[in-house]
Amino acid sequence: MLTKRTPISVKEAQRKINEIPLNLMTETIPVAEANHRVLAEVAKAKYDYPHFRRAAMDGYAILADDDHDFPHRFKVVGDVQAGAVYDRDLKPGETVRIMTGACVPDNASKVIRIEKTSDNTDTSVMINESETHSNITEIGADFKQGQTVMAAHQEINPGGLAVLTAFGITEVTVYRKPTVAIIATGTELLTPGEAIAKGKIFNSNGIMLKNLVEETGGSVKMIKQLPDEEKLIKTTLNEAITNYDIVITDGGVSVGDYDYIGDIARDTDQLLFNKVKQRPGSVTTAFIKDHSLVMALSGNPGACYTGFYLYVEPLIRRYSNLPSRIQKVTGILAAPYRKTNEFDRYLRCTFEKKDGKYYVYPNGINRSGSLANLQTTTCLGVIPSSTEPIKVNSEVETWLLPFK
Numbered sequence: 001m002l003t004k005r006t007p008i009s010v011k012e013a014q015r016k017i018n019e020i021p022l023n024l025m026t027e028t029i030p031v032a033e034a035n036h037r038v039l040a041e042v043a044k045a046k047y048d049y050p051h052f053r054r055a056a057m058d059g060y061a062i063l064a065d066d067d068h069d070f071p072h073r074f075k076v077v078g079d080v081q082a083g084a085v086y087d088r089d090l091k092p093g094e095t096v097r098i099m100t101g102a103c104v105p106d107n108a109s110k111v112i113r114i115e116k117t118s119d120n121t122d123t124s125v126m127i128n129e130s131e132t133h134s135n136i137t138e139i140g141a142d143f144k145q146g147q148t149v150m151a152a153h154q155e156i157n158p159g160g161l162a163v164l165t166a167f168g169i170t171e172v173t174v175y176r177k178p179t180v181a182i183i184a185t186g187t188e189l190l191t192p193g194e195a196i197a198k199g200k201i202f203n204s205n206g207i208m209l210k211n212l213v214e215e216t217g218g219s220v221k222m223i224k225q226l227p228d229e230e231k232l233i234k235t236t237l238n239e240a241i242t243n244y245d246i247v248i249t250d251g252g253v254s255v256g257d258y259d260y261i262g263d264i265a266r267d268t269d270q271l272l273f274n275k276v277k278q279r280p281g282s283v284t285t286a287f288i289k290d291h292s293l294v295m296a297l298s299g300n301p302g303a304c305y306t307g308f309y310l311y312v313e314p315l316i317r318r319y320s321n322l323p324s325r326i327q328k329v330t331g332i333l334a335a336p337y338r339k340t341n342e343f344d345r346y347l348r349c350t351f352e353k354k355d356g357k358y359y360v361y362p363n364g365i366n367r368s369g370s371l372a373n374l375q376t377t378t379c380l381g382v383i384p385s386s387t388e389p390i391k392v393n394s395e396v397e398t399w400l401l402p403f404k
């Protein structure tokens with residue numbers, strides 16, 4: 001259906017998405033499943049870490065009073081491997097043979113490395129010289145009891161999992177991932193595995209959107225591929241809206257005869273926008289229904305990809321109380337781009353960093369309907385609308401894309 005649409009700026013469209021109030025929810029999950037989840041509460045040290053005086057070297061523990069006049073023969077009164085404890089005090093002239101990671105006797109002040117000893121037997125050892133370091137890691141060297149081991153709102157990584165596990169923590173409270181439905185529309189769409197046929201194409205946007213959502217931190221709960229049938233699209237869209245936080249559609253959002261998503265958006269009472277002053281993806285549309293955001297991206301692969309980064313990536317990150325991972329820098333357009341644009345163009349580019357400057361190169365075919373450069377694009381260069389082609393070496397706002 002053809003109706004007049006009023007385009008708004010990208011900034012305004014982003015503002016509208018950014019102003020959607022989110023009901024941030026948390027959930028408690030096993031630490032073993034928490035990699036890349038975002039901690040919602042601070043994690044504190046349950047005890048000092050390490051919680052016992054730990055040998056940092058394989059060697060012999062001695063008293064401070066015996067730490068002089070080497071070489072000096074010591075009586076070996078024990079053998080302490082990691083995990084074991086020698087729970088008596090050392091007496092003058094005594095030592096225990098001790099391994100890295102083992103608990104040092106309370107009154108010992110140093111561990112002399114094995115390399116500095118000779119004539120070792122089960123009952124005696126000659127210690128030839130002292131050490132400048134104690135070779136003992138004192139109680140609480142890493143963390144004192146009650147200290148913050150991980151601040152809230154951090155994305156947990158494998159190193160963080162180690163820190164939490166060091167305190168025997170088995171569960172953490174993290175932000176719940178937003179649930180996402182992805183609905184690709186188009187009677188031309190084939191499912192991978194089907195035979196290619198004239199006029200038909202594979203649903204290449206579906207797999208791209210699924211993986212973009214997942215690597216951003218969303219949970220894809222529904223994936224559909226629908227022919228342009230109004231009733232089917234409406235029913236499926238309503239089912240997705242009822243059940244999920246974000247519904248991403250692609251295709252069918254323009255003004256063509258079968259562009260039903262556009263029609264549905266125009267009928268809603270919470271339309272955020274249905275045309276944006278941008279290329280590619282000027283048809284990008286967003287509306288809210290039943291607390292769910294429907295983000296209707298263009299079916300054109302280049303526009304679908306760009307639309308995800310412009311609007312969906314920051315929204316998914318917000319569900320985890322985190323800023324977008326897109327890094328905005330000022331780049332230098334290092335190769336010609338001759339096309340002029342009525343709207344700002346988010347040009348798919350690559351970049352090179354030299355002497356602290358970002359040199360930005362338009363990446364091959366930049367048409368909205370082209371997907372040739374999607375694998376190799378690493379940034380978007382913003383080319384302002386103009387009647388004149390932009391000059392080489394102009395400064396351009398550059399968005400460095402995550403996971404690239």
Ligand SMILES: Nc1nc2c(c(=O)[nH]1)N[C@H]1C(S)=C(S)[C@@H](COP(=O)(O)OP(=O)(O)OC[C@H]3O[C@@H](n4cnc5c(N)ncnc54)[C@H](O)[C@@H]3O)O[C@H]1N2
Nearest residue numbers: 184186202203204205206251252253254281283298299300
């Ligand atoms: N008369 C007008 N025609 C068009 C306008 C306009 O303003 N007036 N806008 C053009 C612009 S700009 C764009 S962008 C496209 C947007 O179209 P839709 O978002 O409605 O998408 P479709 O028409 O369904 O598809 C466009 C293109 O993308 C291919 N496609 C669709 N889905 C997928 C998918 N899942 N995987 C891969 N490729 C897909 C589809 O086959 C088409 O080639 O409209 C212009 N037209």
Ligand code: MOO
Nearest residue numbers: 280281282303368
């Ligand atoms: O709005 Mo469209 O510029 O061709 O993607």
